Amino acid sequence: xxxxxxxxxxxxxxxxxxxxxxxxxxxxxxxxxxxxxxxxxxxxxxxxxxxxxxxxxxxxxxxxxxxxxxxxxxxxxxxxxxxxxxxxxxxxxxxxxxxxxxxxxxxxxxxxxxxxxxxxxxxxxxxxxxxxxxxxxxxxxxxxxxxxxxxxxxxxxxxxxxxxxxxxxxxxxxxxxxxxxxxxxxxxxxxxxxxxxxxxxxxxxxxxxxxxxxxxxxxxxxxxxxxxxxxxxxxxxxxxxxxxxxxxxxxxxxxxxxxxxxxxxxxxxxxxxxxxxxxxxxxxxxxxxxxxxxxxxxxxxxxxxxxxxxxxxxxxxxxxxxxxxxxxxxxxxxxxxxxxxxxxxxxxxxxxxxxxxxxxxxxxxxxxxxxxxxxxxxxxxxxxxxxxxxxxxxxxxxxxxxxxxxxxxxxxxxxxxxxxxxxxxxxxxxxxxxxxxxxxxxxxxxxx
Amino acid sequence: xxxxxxxxxxxxxxxxxxxxxxxxxxxxxxxxxxxxxxxxxxxxxxxxxxxxxxxxxxxxxxxxxxxxxxxxxxxxxxxxxxxxxxxxxxxxxxxxxxxxxxxxxxxxxxxxxxxxxxxxxxxxxxxxxxxxxxxxxxxxxxxxxxxxxxxxxxxxxxxxxxxxxxxxxxxxxxxxxxxxxxxxxxxxxxxxxxxxxxxxxxxxxxxxxxxxxxxxxxxxxxxxxxxxxxxxxxxxxxxxxxxxxxxxxxxxxxxxxxxxxxxxxxxxxxx
Numbered sequence: 001x002x003x004x005x006x007x008x009x010x011x012x013x014x015x016x017x018x019x020x021x022x023x024x025x026x027x028x029x030x031x032x033x034x035x036x037x038x039x040x041x042x043x044x045x046x047x048x049x050x051x052x053x054x055x056x057x058x059x060x061x062x063x064x065x066x067x068x069x070x071x072x073x074x075x076x077x078x079x080x081x082x083x084x085x086x087x088x089x090x091x092x093x094x095x096x097x098x099x100x101x102x103x104x105x106x107x108x109x110x111x112x113x114x115x116x117x118x119x120x121x122x123x124x125x126x127x128x129x130x131x132x133x134x135x136x137x138x139x140x141x142x143x144x145x146x147x148x149x150x151x152x153x154x155x156x157x158x159x160x161x162x163x164x165x166x167x168x169x170x171x172x173x174x175x176x177x178x179x180x181x182x183x184x185x186x187x188x189x190x191x192x193x194x195x196x197x198x199x200x201x202x203x204x205x206x207x208x209x210x211x212x213x214x215x216x217x218x219x220x221x222x223x224x225x226x227x228x229x230x231x232x233x234x235x236x237x238x239x240x241x242x243x244x245x246x247x248x249x250x251x252x253x254x255x256x257x258x259x260x261x262x263x264x265x266x267x268x269x270x271x272x273x274x275x276x277x278x279x280x281x282x283x284x285x286x287x288x289x290x291x292x293x294x295x296x297x298x299x300x301x302x303x304x305x306x307x308x309x310x311x312x313x314x315x316x317x318x319x320x321x322x323x324x325x326x327x328x329x330x331x332x333x334x335x336x337x338x339x340x341x342x343x344x345x346x347x348x349x350x351x352x353x354x355x356x357x358x359x360x361x362x363x364x365x366x367x368x369x370x371x372x373x374x375x376x377x378x379x380x381x382x383x384x385x386x387x388x389x390x391x392x393x394x395x396x397x398x399x400x401x402x403x404x405x406x407x408x409x410x411x412x413x414x415x416x417x418x419x420x421x422x423x424x425x426x427x428x429x430x431x432x433x434x435x436x437x438x439x440x441x442x443x444x445x446x447x448x
Numbered sequence: 449x450x451x452x453x454x455x456x457x458x459x460x461x462x463x464x465x466x467x468x469x470x471x472x473x474x475x476x477x478x479x480x481x482x483x484x485x486x487x488x489x490x491x492x493x494x495x496x497x498x499x500x501x502x503x504x505x506x507x508x509x510x511x512x513x514x515x516x517x518x519x520x521x522x523x524x525x526x527x528x529x530x531x532x533x534x535x536x537x538x539x540x541x542x543x544x545x546x547x548x549x550x551x552x553x554x555x556x557x558x559x560x561x562x563x564x565x566x567x568x569x570x571x572x573x574x575x576x577x578x579x580x581x582x583x584x585x586x587x588x589x590x591x592x593x594x595x596x597x598x599x600x601x602x603x604x605x606x607x608x609x610x611x612x613x614x615x616x617x618x619x620x621x622x623x624x625x626x627x628x629x630x631x632x633x634x635x636x637x638x639x640x641x642x643x644x645x646x647x648x649x650x651x652x653x654x655x656x657x658x659x660x661x662x663x664x665x666x667x668x669x670x671x672x673x674x675x676x677x678x679x680x681x682x683x684x685x686x687x688x689x690x691x692x693x694x695x696x697x698x699x700x701x702x703x704x705x706x707x708x709x710x711x712x713x714x715x716x717x718x719x
């Protein structure tokens with residue numbers, strides 16, 4: 001059994017590459033089926049968000065060519081995206097998954113959305129049956145680790161998403177947001193989110209200006225705000241303390257002269273421009289004006305990361321937790337490997353014991369209940385004394401590299417073949433048959 | 449005895465000085481917790497020291513230049529405390545604490561004998577003059593401190609790399625409000641204080657010599673003060689331009705204060 005992971009994220013690949021590899025939710029089940037059907041893949045899960053596309057697979061034996069899966073599935077020119085790929089296997093893959101789920105690998109470290117996204121990916125994979133045993137275990141563990149990181153460190157505790165950083169900056173400028181006016185220029189999803197945050201923190205009224213007036217009206221209605229004709233933007237904008245711009249305009253909408261105009265009308269009361277449009281809507285020159293503060297999307301993200309840098313210690317603690325958890329998971333996996341062996345070994349010996357008791361029972365004649373118990377205890381005692389060392393050796397061997405060899409040797413010594421429950425059942429029946437043959441004269445022998 | 453209490457107060461103020469000096473380089477949670485109680489304790493000792501001086505000299509109007517420096521320090525501290533009670537911020541201390549320390553230090557190291565107030569001085573007017581001018585000075589100084597903090601905060605916001613040390617500064621608008629309110633509150637005191645002063649001077653000398661350095665500089669300071677209030681009220685000047693003006697007013701105030709040593713009519717030593 002082996003974990004393998006392949007993918008791109010915001011650090012390794014530019015958005016042009018990520019968006020071509022992104023798999024929309026509607027196509028995810030099909031992609032998962034494709035993955036599960038890929039040769040050598042036992043289980044698989046696909047995580048596709050705006051910052052990453054990752055494929056995690058559990059292989060039956062040996063390695064699987066996940067690059068081949070990507071080539072097969074996407075039918076893109078491999079040279080376009082392959083330089084951006086990273087690959088992990090085994091404990092590195094486990095570590096990577098834990099880091100992603102705990103939001104340590106996110107663009108905004110500590111942002112809470114990623115956990116939900118991984119959970120959705122997990123749900124989809126389960127729904128199509130792509131995840132059933134080992135990956136299930138791994139994902140469940142990853143969620144537990146994420147929870148542990150969140151409760152034991154401060155990584156996800158304070159303002160981390162861009163919207164909440166915008167709120168925090170607004171508070172640094174205005175103190176309380178009570179009675180402050182927010183002006184949305186362009187009615188995008190992101191600006192809506194930021195506006196929602198600002199209102200949640202006390203900002204008063206909302207103005208919305210959009211090139212299509214209908215959308216402005218819709219958005220304004222949602223906030224109980226006021227829609228404004230785009231043509232009246234410059235006449236009305238000085239009423240706002242906080243301006244959030246997110247239009248698709250190719251050139252800056254707000255230039256220095258507009259800033260000067262606003263300041264004059266506002267008697268120099270400060271203004272905060274949050275520019276989340278790319279290309280930018282606000283000329284960076286505006287930031288040079290006293291009393292106007294312009295933060296574009298990169299500035300916000302930088303503020304986010306400097307925020308996180310302040311809490312680098314927390315991130316380090318989180319990484320330490322991850323390391324411990326990865327080790328713990330590896331141990332758990334290997335125990336899983338050895339547990340069936342121990343179980344079948346014990347079953348094997350118990351069958352022998354039962355058979356032997358049954359064999360001598362006839363010669364012993366009728367036994368009193370005490371004698372019955374004594375015989376039982378005696379035979380059990382012998383077996384458990386003999387098997388004590390081998391079993392504990394098996395258990396401790398798990399932690400070491402030679403685990404698989406020890407397990408193999410034990411299996412061969414005792415001739416244990418059973419691995420799956422079905423097989424075990426089969427074998428059990430076979431043994432019973434043998435037993436019956438020995439005792440009763442082989443009338444059922446033909447069945448085996 | 450007054451000098452002893454004053455030195456104890458000085459020791460307390462030293463904690464505040466340390467707080468102010470370290471505030472810009474790093475944050476110490478111990479100093480943060482200790483600074484305010486230490487400064488309050490310093491105020492108590494300074495108050496005791498000044499009260500004893502009043503009792504010893506038998507006059508309410510302080511008649512040595514060092515005693516008045518000590519009083520000014522106390523008034524500035526009181527103004528700081530008012531701001532603290534309203535806004536719950538110790539940040540103006542970064543600028544206020546060093547000044548309080550310096551004023552108290554000068555007062556605590558050299559002590560002059562008490563002087564008899566000249567009989568012609570009208571005690572009531574003189575007291576009003578001193579009290580109001582000092583409140584005006586304290587307000588002006590606080591406003592100056594606020595404009596420095598405003599610059600710091602503005603720069604940190606514009607640089608887009610908010611430094612950890614500055615995280616605890618109050619919001620820009622709060623700083624602005626502290627500055628503007630102390631300016632507005634201080635202005636009538638300063639004006640009335642100057643009026644009271646000129647009444648005393650006229651009563652004493654019969655006329656006002658506008659070329660006397662003290663009077664000239666005081667009027668200059670008042671004029672700058674008025675310009676700040678006006679531009680702030682009328683054009684909303686703040687930030688860099690307000691800081692320049694506040695610095696100008698502060699320089700004028702310091703020179704006007706030091707003119708105590710040169711002026712022929714406004715001095716503590718009898719001529």
